[in-house]
Amino acid sequence: MIQLTKLIIGHQSELLRLENIMLSSGNVYALIGRNGIGKSTFIQTVSGMQKALGGDILLDGQSISGFMSKEIAETISLVDTRFEGVEYLKVKDYLALGRAPFTDAFGRLTPKDWQVVQDVASELAITHLLEKFTDQISDGERQLCSVGRAFVQETSVILLDEPTAFLDYMNRKLLLELLVRLAREKKKCIVLSTHDLDLCLDQSIPFLLAANGEINLHATLTKEEILLAMT
Amino acid sequence: MKDWSLKWVLICLLCFLPLAMYIHLISGQIEISYSSYFDSFFHFDSHNTNQVLVREFRLPRLFMAMIAGAGLSLSGMFMQTLFKNPLAGPYVLGINSGATLMIALSLLTGVQFFQSNFGLIGTALIGAFAAGLFMMLVAQRLKSQITLLLVGLMFGSFTSAFVSILESLAGAESLKSFTMWSMGSLEQVEFSQLGIILVVFSFGILGSFLLVKPLNMLVIGEKSAALLGLPIKSVRMFVLLLTALFAGLVTAFCGPIAFVGIAIPNLTRILFQTTNHRYLIIGNSFIGAIFLLLTDAFIQLLEGHLSIPLNALTSIIGAPFVVFLLMRKLR
Numbered sequence: 214m215i216q217l218t219k220l221i222i223g224h225q226s227e228l229l230r231l232e233n234i235m236l237s238s239g240n241v242y243a244l245i246g247r248n249g250i251g252k253s254t255f256i257q258t259v260s261g262m263q264k265a266l267g268g269d270i271l272l273d274g275q276s277i278s279g280f281m282s283k284e285i286a287e288t289i290s291l292v293d294t295r296f297e298g299v300e301y302l303k304v305k306d307y308l309a310l311g312r313a314p315f316t317d318a319f320g321r322l323t324p325k326d327w328q329v330v331q332d333v334a335s336e337l338a339i340t341h342l343l344e345k346f347t348d349q350i351s352d353g354e355r356q357l358c359s360v361g362r363a364f365v366q367e368t369s370v371i372l373l374d375e376p377t378a379f380l381d382y383m384n385r386k387l388l389l390e391l392l393v394r395l396a397r398e399k400k401k402c403i404v405l406s407t408h409d410l411d412l413c414l415d416q417s418i419p420f421l422l423a424a425n426g427e428i429n430l431h432a433t434l435t436k437e438e439i440l441l442a443m444t
Numbered sequence: 445m446k447d448w449s450l451k452w453v454l455i456c457l458l459c460f461l462p463l464a465m466y467i468h469l470i471s472g473q474i475e476i477s478y479s480s481y482f483d484s485f486f487h488f489d490s491h492n493t494n495q496v497l498v499r500e501f502r503l504p505r506l507f508m509a510m511i512a513g514a515g516l517s518l519s520g521m522f523m524q525t526l527f528k529n530p531l532a533g534p535y536v537l538g539i540n541s542g543a544t545l546m547i548a549l550s551l552l553t554g555v556q557f558f559q560s561n562f563g564l565i566g567t568a569l570i571g572a573f574a575a576g577l578f579m580m581l582v583a584q585r586l587k588s589q590i591t592l593l594l595v596g597l598m599f600g601s602f603t604s605a606f607v608s609i610l611e612s613l614a615g616a617e618s619l620k621s622f623t624m625w626s627m628g629s630l631e632q633v634e635f636s637q638l639g640i641i642l643v644v645f646s647f648g649i650l651g652s653f654l655l656v657k658p659l660n661m662l663v664i665g666e667k668s669a670a671l672l673g674l675p676i677k678s679v680r681m682f683v684l685l686l687t688a689l690f691a692g693l694v695t696a697f698c699g700p701i702a703f704v705g706i707a708i709p710n711l712t713r714i715l716f717q718t719t720n721h722r723y724l725i726i727g728n729s730f731i732g733a734i735f736l737l738l739t740d741a742f743i744q745l746l747e748g749h750l751s752i753p754l755n756a757l758t759s760i761i762g763a764p765f766v767v768f769l770l771m772r773k774l775r
């Protein structure tokens with residue numbers, strides 16, 4: 214569970230602010246808003262990569278400002294923009310990197326670590342990709358792998374920055390359904406930024422609406438209300 | 445989940461290294477019996493010409509070929525991973541130029557301290573590290589991989605201009621020794637220097653293995669690695685330090701040797717088909733050592749007729765290979 218209180222985000226000048234938002238486990242939240250309004254900055258801030266200009270982020274009651282980078286990596290994972298694949302990096306090794314916060318100084322993986330990789334792979338139905346190189350699979354498959362890596366990290370919070378941006382309609386739909394299901398089953402708190410209003414409405418995902426310099430949580434919104442708020 | 449093909453490549457390399465060492469030893473102009481090799485170690489007789497030849501020339505050259513090959517390859521591998529650029533290397537990114545400038549300063553100004561082993565390694569290391577730091581700062585402001593290479597090239601021209609000025613100011617004697625050095629050669633090292641070179645090199649290898657996990661994480665980019673809890677800033681410094689250590693060490697004793705640092709890490713990746721640095725470190729060390737042993741063996745074979753500078757030969761082999769890589773990757 215994340216609690217955001219009086220949070221002010223931005224690089225040097227303020228982009229967005231919010232009063233008090235509670236994001237609970239088991240749910241997917243869709244962060245929507247127009248280009249350049251500060252969605253990515255919001256995600257970066259919650260992930261701990263970017264300092265907030267004010268306010269606090271509490272994880273299960275603890276402020277993340279006191280966290281070491283390793284502690285953050287054990288509680289929050291971020292699927293950042295587009296993963297382009299790396300030559301000769303196999304999918305299984307890419308997924309296994311998600312275990313990095315938990316492995317020893319030499320990065321050696323225990324059988325348990327490999328088991329996590331296997332489990333996540335079968336959960337996401339990408340077992341057949343494990344032995345393939347990350348630069349030789351399709352965009353959709355690669356995006357699934359990125360999501361998989363976040364799940365391998367076994368964090369309670371998963372943030373995704375426009376995970377559906379490079380996918381075709383079917384893959385967008387499947388990815389969103391998958392995230393909703395996994396959030397419920399694995400008790401994860403998932404926040405994703407997206408422009409796919411229709412898909413989110415279909416899944417009746419709660420919205421984090423960024424507009425007019427503010428972020429507000431809405432359990433339900435109609436398309437008309439969203440469009441009105443954004444203009 | 446074990447990768448048996450990786451193990452096989454490793455075993456092949458393990459067998460091939462002694463063979464390359466053997467070829468290097470027998471390709472010298474003067475034929476030396478096996479017993480002389482043996483005796484030079486266990487019953488050294490300073491009046492026996494063959495034994496002196498082994499001790500003062502053959503063995504230092506053999507070890508330097510291996511150390512230089514492995515060291516340059518490793519420093520190239522570090523840079524390619526750190527800059528996430530398959531065309532990075534100590535030569536193209538100006539690390540060698542930094543070391544060269546510092547060595548030119550010390551050799552051409554004729555200050556005594558710099559001519560000692562420590563002075564030489566120290567100055568080269570500082571020059572290499574400073575150049576690496578500079579390139580790191582530039583790289584953070586750039587998006588394009590090509591631009592970074594061009595900046596490295598400019599940096600190289602810039603420092604070589606200073607080297608030219610130093611050359612024009614230097615006396616005949618120091619100019620000669622600097623020119624000899626700048627052609628790149630494995631023959632300059634003496635038996636007595638091998639000790640310190642081996643110690644520095646071993647530290648480098650030890651440090652490399654400590655970096656396996658950070659390097660493996662850097663493969664997916666600095667930002668993703670940081671999100672996985674990697675302390676980027678200190679890792680960056682540690683990697684640069686090791687790059688400078690290897691490149692500085694080799695440059696100090698063998699002069700500039702081009703293209704090994706850019707070509708071998710790519711060759712290793714193609715052969716091993718992995719991004720796991722546990723294997724890449726071993727692979728680069730072996731392939732780099734074997735490559736330079738064979739290249740230098742070829743030079744030794746021709747020595748009676750003509751003497752090819754090492755730097756020239758590695759460029760002749762390396763430059764076309766890099767062009768091949770360019771066509772394959774960056775088109």
